[in-house]
């Protein structure tokens with residue numbers, strides 16, 4: 183398949199860019215942060231996004247979805263990334279909805295995805311427990327009861343966990359911590375007794391939650407897939423969400439680069455624009471090269487997901503490592519090239535730097551993914 | 562099956578039956594690269610098989626797959642040529658001939674040459690009969706190529722050339738040179754340059770090889786004293802050679818980035834296998850975690866680079882402007898090749914420090930020499946700094 187967007191995808195991008203730049207320019211994030219908004223994103227914006235069909239992009243028409251692919255979801259995420267738009271696209275669509283779509287029974291899919299596609303239901307996936315991404319390092323336990331399971335343990339860095347209506351909880355049903363086998367996925371209503379959620383305000387102005395599960399009862403019908411084999415759902419879900427995150431990162435990187443490049447062309451020192459200094463030119467050119475490579479891998483990984491390519495895990499790790507490195511470079515070079523103003527809260531580049539930091543770490547940073555890639559490649 | 566897939570199948574069959582086993586990278590003992598030529602022909606060993614492979618490829622025009630048939634090519638579409646390349650790579654068949662004529666001069670001549678020039682020069686290039694060298698750099702004109710001084714004077718019925726070129730790869734074996742000369746010393750520096758074709762087999766041409774840090778001597782100093790070129794030997798207009806010269810450099814950059822200097826060396830295992838062998842393993846992983854991390858980084862970078870080459874071709878086909886892509890590729894491919902060279906000798910440890918003689922396998926010496934040679938990748942064809950200048954100016958629009 184050619185590594186370019188189709189006409190329809192290009193059209194979607196244009197629509198998304200117009201919509202986002204009008205409704206959710208970069209300043210929006212600052213407003214949400216400073217008010218401070220109790221949930222961290224605009225519910226009315228999410229409603230409009232859902233009306234445009236974005237909440238249902240990868241889901242079937244029978245649930246109200248658009249029956250498109252992750253390439254299209256990536257197109258929209260990339261545009262949102264440009265202005266750092268906060269929305270549940272990642273938590274609810276790329277992660278939660280995808281988990282339901284891949285793992286749930288027909289009845290459960292209908293129940294949950296219908297609400298997701300209409301924009302009414304927010305989901306969060308509760309998988310992480312430690313200070314870094316380690317998908318199988320799960321100590322949270324689910325113990326069998328006559329009618330279902332009881333979940334006990336604690337989760338951290340649950341994206342949009344503070345506002346989610348339902349949580350997808352990764353719990354251990356057998357084996358010991360770090361085993362891939364023995365994990366199971368449960369769909370749990372967020373208001374179930376025994377759940378305590380604490381909103382954590384992140385450096386990027388977004389939200390995640392710490393969640394405690396104190397003997398939380400869950401019905402046996404709410405198990406996704408088979409018992410002990412949750413990783414078979416979790417792995418492809420994380421791959422898809424990571425690919426989506428990479429698209430969002432690419433959008434942010436592109437916007438930050440354009441912004442920086444523009445400054446190089448207008449700011450004058452020593453009687454000339456600073457963009458004429460070779461030290462800065464070369465660094466800008468290097469950034470451009472890294473961004474070109476990032477563009478290629480982002481579209482490639484999304485097309486691979488949509489075509490069911492078996493190399494998806496390797497490609498996802500390649501993409502996340504690459505995008506994390508490029509985002510790191512862009513954030514740091516951006517602040518440096520803007521000089522003093524780059525350090526101010528009023529300048530947008532700082533918002534990008536902070537968001538990049540969180541994105542780099544989410545779902546595993548570059549070294550995590552190089553390690554995973556080497557494992558997948560058998561060395 | 563669509564036409565392209567059919568073509569793939571035919572091509573695969575043809576390669577299987579035409580390329581001798583001895584030359585194939587997985588099974589053969591090939592050494593060296595076939596560059597062809599008349600005066601001092603260069604053929605990979607075993608030479609007899611290289612001759613055979615070349616003649617079979619020539620029959621089909623497959624040395625220059627995209628050139629029109631009338632000039633010795635095969636007239637293939639770009640997509641077909643890509644299939645041919647892919648299948649040769651897959652089956653480990655080397656290009657039948659590798660030359661500056663094919664990579665750089667031919668495409669430029671197709672674009673700027675007269676009909677007579679194309680008839681005269683292209684078919685022998687496509688048959689590997691005539692080898693070409695590039696007379697661009699001079700002692701005083703490297704990155705600042707346009708300051709070149711080699712003189713070219715009009716003597717009525719011919720041109721006379723006097724001056725000195727340097728770093729001329731293959732000048733000692735080449736039959737002809739495409740050469741940048743100053744035809745109008747009075748004009749501004751970019752406007753007094755011509756591109757002229759010089760027969761290297763004549764009095765007044767003196768070539769002296771220069772030894773490289775890698776130990777081989779593939780490039781030379783070239784001296785011209787009253788050397789003769791015919792009146793029809795100018796490519797492009799008199800004094801109008803700079804535009805042609807720049808176009809040729811684009812082909813050179815494309816060639817350098819696609820020539821696969823990032824690929825594994827013949828007859829060796831893939832780098833991860835080498836790392837396991839030389840660094841040992843623990844739990845089935847390369848035992849040295851830092852080497853392992855660098856390997857993953859290298860493989861990923863290579864993947865992203867290849868995807869970008871593919872995407873750029875796809876975008877060109879979709880009608881998007883990709884004009885300066887060759888600088889991006891040249892920059893990235895040569896920087897990556899240097900990193901790869903460093904990693905390979907790091908993997909070999911003390912076995913990567915050998916120069917010659919006992920105690921080192923030939924392929925270990927090969928890696929060490931490749932590491933040294935790779936340092937030139939970011940110098941030849943325009944240095945990395947020059948590529949960054951071009952990107953900053955032409956793509957990013959940053960001012961001088």
Ligand SMILES: Cc1cc2nc3c(=O)[nH]c(=O)nc-3n(C[C@H](O)[C@H](O)[C@H](O)COP(=O)(O)OP(=O)(O)OC[C@H]3O[C@@H](n4cnc5c(N)ncnc54)[C@H](O)[C@@H]3O)c2cc1C
Nearest residue numbers: 695696697698703704728729730937940941942943944946
């Ligand atoms: C292996 C090899 C094969 C070659 N083969 C050929 C050949 O066949 N034919 C041929 O004509 N030439 C050939 N060359 C020559 C090559 O094109 C030149 O070496 C190259 O263009 C650089 O010129 P220079 O060596 O004079 O270096 P210089 O131009 O003197 O450069 C020295 C350093 O200064 C930097 N520099 C120069 N100008 C700038 C600037 N404006 N901004 C920032 N930095 C700058 C360079 O990047 C470099 O780091 C070959 C070179 C090598 C290494």
